[in-house]
Amino acid sequence: MPVIMGTAGHIDHGKTTLIKALTGIDCDRLKEEKKRGITIELGFAFLDLPGGARLGVIDVPGHERFVKNMVAGASGVDFVLLAVAADEGVMPQTREHLEICTLLGIRRGLVALTKADAVDADWLEMVEEDVRGSLAGSFLEDAPVLPVSAHTGAGLDALRAAIAELAARTTAARPADLFRLPVDRVFTMRGHGTVVTGTLVSGRIAEGEEVVLFPGGARTRARGLQSHGQPVTEAPAGRRTAVNLAGLEVEDVARGQVLARPGTLFPQTLWDVELTALASAGRDLKHRKEIHLHHGTREVLAKVLLLDREALRPGETALCRLLLPEPMPGVYGDRVVLRSFSPLRTIAGGRIIGPHGRKLRRGDQGALARLRALADDDQQAVLAAQLALAGPEGVSLAELRTMCALEARALERLMQQMCSQGAAYLVDKDERTHVAGEVMEALMAGALERVAAFHRAEPMKQGILRGELASSWGRGLSERLAHFVVERLVRRGELVAEAETLRLPGHSVSLAADALRLRTALEDAYRQGGQTPPNLKDVLEPLGVTARDAAPVLRLLQESGELVKVKEDMYFHAPALEALRARVVAFLEEKGEMGAADFKTVSGLSRKYLIPLLEQFDKERLTVRVGDMRVLRRKEK
Known part of the structure; x- marks a missing residue:
């Protein structure tokens, strides 16, 4: 895979001149750059290496006023060529550029001691020693330091060879399928x-x-x-x-x-980051501090939200959040650089660990533990934490790619493995949305508790209607997720589904002694009443029971199919009503239509029952009213 080399170093330390000497390409293209003799904007070149490979080169400005342009160029760099002028040595921007490269995760490079022809051998030796001392503890500590002169050509061949050798050893870790x-x-x-x-x-x-x-x-x-x-x-x-x-x-x-590509990035206004304050920062980075944020080639004003402290001290590393001024696309592992307002200098940097920041309470230890897992090198631990932080909302596979920076095939294999272990669930096959195993277990426990609470409140009901469960326990969940949870509980045998009713496996309607006596009395009264059932009041008064107290038992008798409510306070024993239905059907099949008088002749009932029963048969879709007559409703095909 091709790699990119970037320059770094103080202004006027010969970066652009050196690149021209190496490649033959002048990276200063602007009229103002030529006039002032300094690099203002990013410059680009390429260097042909032995074996036919071509190395991309990014030349960055060295002036402190153009550090933002330097960061924009350094963001895509795989290794760095640090230029230090032999006649000046290490300068402020040398140090800041080195810090920026460190914060951007650059771990390889080499040093060119430029303008070597401008000093004598003793001075050159002294400057080289000073440079090595300044690089101690940095990623360039063991890097080669090569004296060169772009004007005389001295040392250029050795530098080219060192660059070629470093390029051959550098492997860029980039997902091959996320453009x-x-x-x-x-x-x-x-x-x-x-x-x-x-x-x-x-x-x-x-x-x-x-x-x-x-x-x-x-x-x-x-x-x-x-x-x-x-x-x-x-x-x-x-x-x-x-x-x-x-x-x-x-x-x-x-x-x-x-x-x-379309559908591959998901801009957000909140990022979770692992942030390190530079030891040279000089002052604490405080909670809700506004800073210049550099990500990729972009610079914006953002706020730092500290999750477990009031200030990030120089040299400390912590989990933080970045509040962005508008949605920006990030990917797990992307590097960020933070610069202060006054003085305008680099103060911190790190990497994005959560490009889809979720709402959480400051100091929430559970959420902090999951965020810490995002900084783990274990890919499955990272995925599990991302899913857990997403909660019931879940995450699509496309989103997960940006949240773990895995290639599509590797991600799919890992997700299949997690699903087989119960660590994740595929809840929406169309959107390929997954929910964390712990989130699913919590949802299932919540659904079971809601059904159990319903049984406690309504012991004489067979169970809770699906719609009622969805509108209470399932409020706020997607319809697909709520359905998935219920169906999984049914498949596991933890819920029993009977048409639109759901109940716990061990639930059965049990009546207390008084309720049982009332049920028996009601059954007997309506069975004996047959096609001329008694008034409910007449049944209840001798028993000393109010209509309110009797309501649960009456509801149970209806649910079990023993009584049918025709209208308020009018109930029929189910077999008696079925016999009346049969007479109506027989009459209509022979005569074609039936009036109230016909029904009275057929049934022998008084007007008290006739009209409510005719309306009941209409409601049951047995008959349909046409004027003053009833006809059989045609069955829908």
């Missing part, structure tokens, strides 16, 4: 339109592909590609790449945006 190109330049080319350039930090892009700019969501197409000045049909990660965007004007694009 991201942070934009660092936007311009117009005559005959082509809008072009953006950047370091392709992961994935690859092919000519003609549909792409999206984040944030903003503007859709476009890669009309053409160039890499290292040559047209290409496809560009892999680690390449400096120019993309000709179809249908967009220069004003539609800005440095800091990220080019990606």
Whole structure:
């Protein structure tokens, strides 16, 4: 996989001149840069290595006023070439650039002792010793320090060889299938339109592909590609790449945006980060402090939210949150750099561990434990923590890719393994949404407790209706998730489903002695009443029971199918009502229609029962009223 080398170092220490001597390419392209003799913007070149490989080179500004441009370029770098002028030695921006590279996770590099022709041998030896002392404890502690002169060419061959050897040993850890190109330049080319350039930090892009700019969501197409000045049909990660965007004007694009495929990035306003304050920061980083945040090629004003302390002291590392001014796309492991307002200098940096920050209470120890797990090297532990933090909302596979930076196949294998272990559940096959095992267990326990509470409150009901369970326990859950939980409990035998009613396996309607006597009395009264049932009041008064007290028993008799409520306080014994239905059907099949008088003749009942019963048969969809007559309702096919 191609790699990128970036420069670093103090202003006027010869970075740009050295790159021109190595590559033949002048990275200072702006008129103001040529006039002032300093690098202001990022410059780009390439170096052909032995064996035919081509190394991308990013030249960064050294002036303190342009550190933000330096960070934008260094964000895509795999190893660094630190330039230190032999006639000046280590200077303030040398140190700050080195700190920025450390915070960006750069772990390899080498040192060019530039302008070696400007000093004598004793001075050169002394400066080299001073440089090595300054690099002690840094990632460049054991890096080669090579004296060079861009003017005389001395040392350039040795430097090229060292660069080639380091490039061969450098492996960039980039997901091969998550295309991201942070934009660092936007311009117009005559005959082509809008072009953006950047370091392709992961994935690859092919000519003609549909792409999206984040944030903003503007859709476009890669009309053409160039890499290292040559047209290409496809560009892999680690390449400096120019993309000709179809249908967009220069004003539609800005440095800091990220080019990606549709549906692969998910901008958020809250990131969880593992943050380290530089030992040289000089002062504490306080809770809710506003800072300059650098991520990729973008700089914004953000707030630092400390989760377990009031201040982050120099040299300390802690889990923090970044509150962003607008949704920004991040990926697990992305590096961030923080700079203070006054004095304007680098104070901290670290990596994103939660690009989808969730709401949590400050000091919540459970949430803090999960956030700490996100900083783990165990991929399954990271996934489990991400799922747990997502809660019942769950996470799609596409989102999980940005939350763990795994390639799609590796992620799918790991998720299948977690699902087989009960550590995760696939709750929505269409959206490929997963919920943590611990979240699912909590949801199932909550559903069972709600059903148990219903049984305690309504002991004479067979169970709770599905809709009632969903509107109480399931409030706030997606319909699919609530259904998934219930069906899983049914499959496990922890819930029993009877049509639309749900109950616990051990639940059966049990009546106390008084209720049992009342049930027997009601059954007997309505059985004896037959087709001319008694008034409910007449049944209850001799028993000394109120209608309110009798309501649960009456409801139970209806649920069990022994009584049918025709209207308020009018109940029929089910077999008696069934006999009346049979007479009505027989009459209508012979005569075709029936009036109230016909029903009276057929049933022998008084008007007190006739009309309520006719309306009951209509309600049951046995008959339908046509004027003053009833006819059989046709059965729907």
